Each structure stands twice: as structure tokens, then as C-alpha cells.
Amino acid sequence: MTAASNTVKARRRSSFGLLVLALIATVIVFLPLVIVLCTAFKPVSEVNAYPPTLLPSSFTWRNFQQIATQLPFARLILNSVVFAGGVTLFALVFDSLAAYALARINFAGRRVLLIAIVASLMVPFQATLIPVYQVVSHLGWVNTYAGLIAPRAADAFGIFFLRQFFLALPRDLDNAARIDGASELRVFLQIVLPNARPALLTLGLFTFVNNWNDLLWPLVFTTDRTMGTLTSGLTLLTGPGGIIPYGVMMAGSLVAILPLVIAFVLVQRRFITGIATTGLK
């Protein structure tokens, strides 16, 4: 046997070892997702059986019918879509407008404004929740979509992120348009925005996911259970004391997870790269 074939063998062996390690990590990470998927279709007797099993031995839709009787399920889905979608839509429009001005228009106080916006990046929303709630409450917006959406209709991170992206776009095109007499709005709409599609997509998906998944926000701004989101609604069935109906909860969890997983799988490469290069979170 030659030395060369030995190294090839050693390499193959180490490659196999790495594969086993990666598979173990993946199995651990996926365990909760698999349990959601399997339990959602299990009959109650199996959900609570001892010894517990992973795979269902019989298949049922009952948990999905049940959840509609325990929670205003359709309404919660609608609320999640309106809340996460609304925040995303407003934030993309308002953030990109502001980012455009900060990146492309020269005006007095621009630097100060930029510094103020970067500084406000450091403020965690949990720390200002109480006064924000007071403002929303004064406006009479508790338990309304406006109350859920308005405080997040623009955010410093989105502005900063898009500004950095706009700065990197070549200026020749918009300067040419300006010389032709185009207004700033036209330059923004017809030249800068179409070129910023990847940044808008990343930021949009990121904003949508964050709000869809958020728990504390809907807990604070909605006290009426028909105004909660899917995420906050599901937690109504948890808590110490009482038997937690896991079959029903997993059915609800599956509905809460599935749209994001699908969206993520579709755009994952670009999205992960976007996160890795900006530290988006």
C-alpha cells in the first residue's frame, strides 16, 4: 500500500467523521421541529401516552379542528398577517425614504440626524415599552392594528441599513436623471428603488419574521384575545397548572412556523448572506 492511498483513506475517514458530527448537530437542532410536525397529527391518546413515541401510529386532523374551538384561530392568523405585513410595508416605505435623503440629498443637519439615528440603534424596545404603551394608550390605540403597527412603522436599523446600501449604488445614473430635470421623488422611485431590490427584500423578510415571531409586543398592546397574534395567542394555552393540550398547541405551532420556513427556504441563500455581512438581527 502506498503512502498516497493511505492519505486518501485518512481523508475519507475524517470526512466521514465530520459528516457524523454535522448530522448529530442537525438532529438535535431539528428535534423540536420534528416533534411539532409529528405531534400535530397525533390523536390525544398518543400525545399523552407513556412511553412517549416520536412518530404517530395513526393520523388525524382533529388537533387542527380543536384549536379553532379553543382560540379565535382564524382571527389570530389574520392579525399576524396584518401586524407583521403592516409593519413591514410601512417600515420599508418610511425607512427607504429617509435613507434616500440621508444618502443622496445634501442638507443642513444631515450628519447630526444620522448620528441621532445610529444612537437610537442602541435603545432596546423593552426599555421604552412603558412610555410607548402610554403614548399608544393616549391615542386610544390599545387593541387596534394602529397601536401594534404605528410604533414600528419606521426603525433606525432599517434606515441605517438602507442608507449604507444606497451609498454603495453608483451615482452616475441618478445624477444623469437630475440633470435631465427629474425630481428627487422620481430619482428615488425610478432609479434608486429598483436597484435596491435585494436590500429591500432582505430587510422586508427580516422585519416580517421578527414581528410575526414577537411575543412581548402583542402581549403588551393587545389585552383582548381576539386582537392578539398567532404567537401570543398560542401562549394563552400554556403556563403552570393544568394539563397543557400539546396536540392542539403543536397544530397551532405548525401553522405559525410553516409560512416562515417556506419563505426562508425560498430565499435562504441571499438571506443568510445578508445577515452574515450586516449583523442584522
Add this chain to the structure above:
Amino acid sequence: MNIGTKPGTPQRQAKPAYRPPRPLGGRRRPDHTGQTGPRLRRGGSVLAFMLPALLVLLVFVAWPIVSVLRLSFTDASGFGQAHWIGLDNYRRIIEDPKVFDALQNTVQYTVLFTPVTIGLALALALLLNSPRLPFRGLFRTALFLPFMISLAVGSIAWSYLIDPQRGLLTYWLSAVHIELGDALQDPHLAMPAVVAVAVWKNLGFYMVIYLAALQDIPKSLLEAAEMDGAGAWARFRHITLPQLANTHAFVLIFAMITALQAFDQIYVMTQGGPYGSTQTVVMEIYDTGFKRLDLGLASALSNLLLITILLLSLAQFAFFRRREADVEAS
């Protein structure tokens, strides 16, 4: 979470190599668009562009910062007139053992979460960076996936897995003689359990950050060391780790800030129990502010959180500033 610092390399604003001298006097100087354009029109459009975002940030970020500071010196309760009570709320944080425990628990949570997350993320990133591992892209996507899933929903799944009677994980572990018992009701296990769920959710994010940084390390450095006879450990110790210095700093502070904001899985899994052993600062803000309506105390706690996170962020800025200066000086 929302820190816009670029990991790996410090965020730096592109500086023009040449800046034309400003003309003396004239306010209507040509701007960078190369156009003298009527100032008034530009001013009007700036306002139109900035106004919506500024209005939102002023009402829902700037004003609340002032307001939370002011509230923390009062006995506001949401009803009737609030009175100025000086530092009483801050005194209560130190003197009330229940509130002070929340601070201690948060520190404990942070001390557990940060190193475990960073260690595992780095290990996974090294694994996924190895060219000998097949299906690397697939593993990257798979391990990142929990980051897309709500921590609340993930917590429901983990609660079921470690349920004392019905939990599959409890059952599997007892087969190898590891007894979880009722982990979420056990004052010693509840904190590790809620930390573990946060690690599960966030691991993929930090892994991806490390992976990007690892791919930025020049191959030539590692190859040169290998030719000089440096083993795998020596290369990791003396090249990979130091090359990741920026990423470590970014990830460390980011993870600490994330840990300080812990709420979701605690709300779902333990409600702060058993015996307050998982009650964190944000849980305490929620309970005192929105359940007991003690707005003054909740605001004082909010301020502590705000200042701590502000200091951490500033430390991060300072670090990157200094490194940037070092790089430019060398």
C-alpha cells in the same frame, strides 16, 4: 436587537479620496450631486423624505427615552397624579430582594448564555468551514433554521420534549440514566433549561457570522503555516483565532445584549418560576409595569437595562474605533 455594526470588518463609512475645497461664502454651493439647484426645492423634498420616519422615531423612540427617565423618579401608577419621589424606585431595586433577584438572575442567564452560544457557534462554524465536510450548504441552512422560528413556539416544543411524564427527551435520557425529573419546576434546572432554548434558537445566527469571518481569512496564511509544519491546533490557535478578533468582540457584545433582553421562553416555560429562579429583568419590567401597574419601579428597571445596553454598545464602538485606528496606523 438592532446593532448595525458589521461583524468581521469594522463598519466604516467610505471617505472620498479627494474633497474639493468649499467655496467661500455662498450658501448655494454645488452639493455632491453636482447641481446648484434651488435650495428651497431641495429643502422641501428633504422634509418630505424624512418626515414620516422622523415622526415615528420622535414619538415612539426619542420621547419615550425622556419619559422613562422622568417616570423612574415618580410613583406613577397609571391612575391619578404621579408624585416626584426622587431615587426611591432605585433604592427599592437594591433593597427589595425580589427585584434584586431579577438582576442577579439576569446576570446568571447572561453568564450561562454567552459563552455556551459563542463556543458552540464557533465549533459549528469550524465544522461547516471544513472543505472535507460534504453538503455544507445544506447543513448551514438546516442549522440556521431555528433562528427563523419564534422563540415562544420553540419553547412550547421544548416544554413538551422535557415534560416529566409525556416528554420524549425525558424518556430517552432516562434510558441512559440521566434523570431530568420535572426540570421546569426544579430551581436548579429551570435556568439552564430556559438558557438552552435560547441557545438553540440563536446558535445558527452566530454560526453564520463566524462562518463568514472564517471565509475571510486569507487561505495563503494558513497554507504558509502548514508548509512551515504547523499542525491543525497550532494553526487554529495562532492564525484562525487571532484573525477572528473582531468577530469575537462583535459576537460577545451582541450575545450579552441579547441575553439581557431574555423574555419569551421564560414567559412560556416558567413564568419566572420556580420560586422566582428564572425571573429576569424584562420579565420583572413586564410584571411590575403591566400587571402590578407600578410604573415608577418598572421605569427604573427599564433605565438600568437601557444604560447597561448603551454602555455595552459604546464599548463595542470604542473597540472598533481603536482597531480601525490601529489598522490605519500600521
